[in-house]
Amino acid sequence: MKRLLKGGHVVDPTQGIDGASDVLLDGDRVVAVGRDLAVDSGVEVIEIPDGLIVCPGFVDMHVHLRDPGQEHKETIASGTAAAAAGGFTAVACMPNTQPVNDSAAVTRSIVERAALLGVVRVYPIGAVSKGMKGESLSEIADLKGAGCVAVSDDGRPVASALLMRRALEYAGMFGIPVIDHCEEPTLKGEGVAHEGFVASMLGLRGIPAAAESIMVERDLALAEMTGTPVHLAHLSTRQSLRAMDAAKSRGLKATCEVTPHHFTLTDERLTGPTSYDTNLKMNPPLRERADVDAVLQGLRAGTVDVIATDHAPHQQDEKAVEFDRAPFGIIGLETAVPLALDRLVHRGVITFRRLVQLMSVNPSRILNLPGGSLRPGRLADVTIIAPSAAIVIDVTRSKSLSRNSPFDGWTLRGAVAATIVGGRTVFVNGEIAGLAALRAAGERG
Amino acid sequence: MSPETTPTTTGAPQADDSPIPTSRLRRKDLVGIAELTAEEISLILDTAVAMKEISSRPIKKVPALRGKTVVNLFFEASTRTRTSFEIAEKRLSADTLNIAASTSSVVKGETLADTVHNIEAMSPDLLVVRHSSSGACHFLSRICRAGVINAGDGMHEHPTQALLDAFTIRERKQRIAGLKVAICGDLLHSRVLRSNVLLLTKMGADVWLCGPPTLMPVGFERTGAHMTSSIDEAVEGADAVMMLRIQLERMLGGFFPTLREYFNVFGMTPERVRRAKPDVLVMHPGPMNRGVEISSELADGPSSVILDQVANGVAVRMAILYLLAGGAEHEAAA
């Protein structure tokens, strides 16, 4: 079954395309991209309304699907439905499930269940260490064989420098990256908020910026020593970004990501009408203005490679407690694209083309995924964006099983119009006009 | 948030003709000094002056809060503050109920919200809450119909303590603005400190904070207070010196090596206080560690107003209970 996405504005940095173009899909592959492609008989033509942008499918390389083990927070089905609604055609899921994804058996079960229930592609990330205990390496070759695209102990740092060295050396042999959650555990201590004036006044135990940047520096030194790639998750401080920038200047194979909440919110949000809102509690914590500015500068200058959500669902009851007893984390799959468009593209921090790099091309490249490009022969994973549509975030309409977002009620400019995975339409935004043909195509499968 | 007081002359008249001057806190809860204006603080302190007289009467009780139910909900052990609130409530004729939550449902795994909703089902008018988590009173004030009075939340605020400290200073010095107040001890973990810094800076005092750098909250200069680790600099020319309790477990946390060394470097003694004004007030929110943050000689000496603070605590809490009891239902309905 051939489908032609006709008349859209295509942005694909891998082919240098940024303009009016058609995309021809055949089954689960892209077969042609170009202006005014000839329409053979038997090709279903789907007109893309004016103003919409057609991009290679977005990839969120940092998601907690909570499945297996915490299915009351999220499941593979609900998490991938939220991903589709957020414009993501693939997600990489972190291994802190119950049981921890530290064996091929768990990986295979995730892969199999995702094939059955997943709305978008799911790429598991295996644990660096057995049980994520930070003691001995998990069977990384086995994990990769079963489908893991990276290893990480995310949620916890790899505290031991020696274990981190071994992980980099060993995983490097198989060409899969080690993703580290950078945090020096003794400095973080019992901290629940960024250490600074706001936490001091609120009487909240602080997590100093140095708890993150010390580990960033350590990981970069180890990556330099081992000559293997490292990917640093959710960087949040100006010191971390400075270290990353310096590492890139000396040619290190290191990459990093930032989250939408870290480029949007500061810790000042914890005061005033939303004081002690547990939906503002995440790790790393919301930082100061100067840190947010550094994150924005990193996005602009190229220090930052990826925007990832760190989607971390928690049930309402778990969050409706005292601030220091609430779990860390917020959901983010459905707010990432609107926040990126509103806060970054429309405010001139980055171009739309760079957004596609940050959310599609780069995460695909780092994890060696087949997506991230609309070149003929590649996967027919497509994200269609309505960059000027105004939307109001309403968590009650989220596809996620959880509602823990600090962005509820926000009005933002920029929305996901549709998501296509392997040629199948998996999401169409009912509030964007002119997408009936796409919706009908989705219903036919 | 626009807290303001309205000292007006058009109150609801009762029986006779002259209009009755009225005023109240335009709020349902007292969760922190941060939310109060200087005018509201003055109103509480002025009302407390009238309340203090009641404690000197032969019958130390007035019918003002007759029929009101006040629940003292303490999730953390406290003798001093709970007793002070209870006496204040009884002197205003409120019905009081003490719940030591650490010994009840919380142990069985009930959440804070559930515990409080169960108590609220019995229609109390005011909840006096002490909790070990910072922000617990903010959380409760959002989910409760009854007014919430913060009796200390984690390391955040202890507003009634700061108000009674200010009352004590004002009673002795007739003012707060322009006075140099030194606060010394464990600044990092102290809710008394946060409330006092907020209150004293709002009222125009010159606030000096002193302690080891390991026990200093980051970024606190932004409050307008001076930060120093020199006790002599902090005490120099001070009108009041307030010591904060050093919790013995801090030593184990590695914030300083030994209590002995702490006392040698930061302990307040008559010699050190000599740098202050001759009529300096020596204050302590209690309970004291004699020989750790303060010498016995000083605590029991002529400059000490530590027991005045305790006595004034009742008057200040009566004032707060009275002022909040009138506005609670209104604000909740609004």
Next chain:
Amino acid sequence: MPVVMDADRMARSLARIAHEIVERNRGVDRLALVGVRTRGVPIAVRLAAQLKEITGQDVPVGALDITLYRDDLMHHAVGPQPLVRSTEIPFSIDDRVILLVDDVLYTGRTVRAALDELIDFGRPRAIQLVVIVDRGHRELPIKADYVGKNLPTSHAESVSVRLAETDGCDEVVIEKTSGEDEA
């Protein structure tokens, strides 16, 4: 806004009341004045001066703030709380005759509150009530012992006693209110 009592008239009333007090109590031994805040207090101070002039003896003066004893205190769920001011009774009331002083006697509820509060200070031999104006409309069985002027009024009117100490001049005026019954 008719003035029903001017400064001169008020002064003569107070002088007459002072004489009545001395006559009825056969002197001022064991007498004390307690003014109800706000305007009862300066009136009590003036009466003490008059009594001193007549008898040469000092009569102690106290001030009573009845706010915390008001029967409508917590009934106004909506609206501000009356401002509490200090009660100052710097003498024992036990076994004394207390002259309770207020400006206007109307429903009698203020006097009820004042009596309750006074009793909490001890056991006076007797309490006698002094008012400048009695405007009627009692809601409680209360009667003044000494009255400056009986003034028949309607509920739609309000009576204001103004004093030099608090208002800059001595006079009693009667005003139409907006039609609402304030009591």
